[in-house]
Amino acid sequence: MNIWKLQSKFVDRVLKGEYVYFDIMPNMGAVAIGDGYHYYVLDAEVIFIDLEKLSTAHPNLRKLRILPEFYKTEFSANVSLTFESMAKDKGTLRKFEYLDKHIWINEAYLKEFDFLKYPEDFRIGADPDDGFKKPVIFESSELTAVILPVRVGGQYESNT
Secondary structure: OOHHHHHHHHHHHHHOOOOEEEEEEOOOOEEEEEOOOEEEEEEHHHOOOOHHHHHHHOOOEEEOOOHHHHHHOOOOEEOEEEEEEEEEOOEEEEEEEEOOEEEEEEHHHHHHOOOOOOHHHOEEEEOOOOOOOOOEEEEOOOOEEEEOOOOOOOHHHHOO
């Protein structure tokens, strides 16, 4: 996993005019960068971007309180990747299972941080009650990725 490459992709998105968000908690040594569908929590020591300075030049890079919510969220159910996938208008979705439920994650986000190459390096968690509505966490020794699952028709009825 290349933390530098990941940050570079977010800078590219900022320069293209896409909306990107960040949060910095110096007291926790953490930085979060992401968009409305996923974000990464990184150790402040590995961030090479001056996010505050970049945000003054590019108003589409916005500060947002991400980390307090991240630290309050419960990710307790063990989640496992299945071999099932489906093509949707938003790209290919990969199916994950936990307890007696399932969730769908956009494969593009998983490829962004090399999850599909090294799934054994990650611990995956979701909210045990309604994880298909809440973010899913992918933790490794280098980073934490938090991704919103994709809603699939009929999912709410089949997961209740």
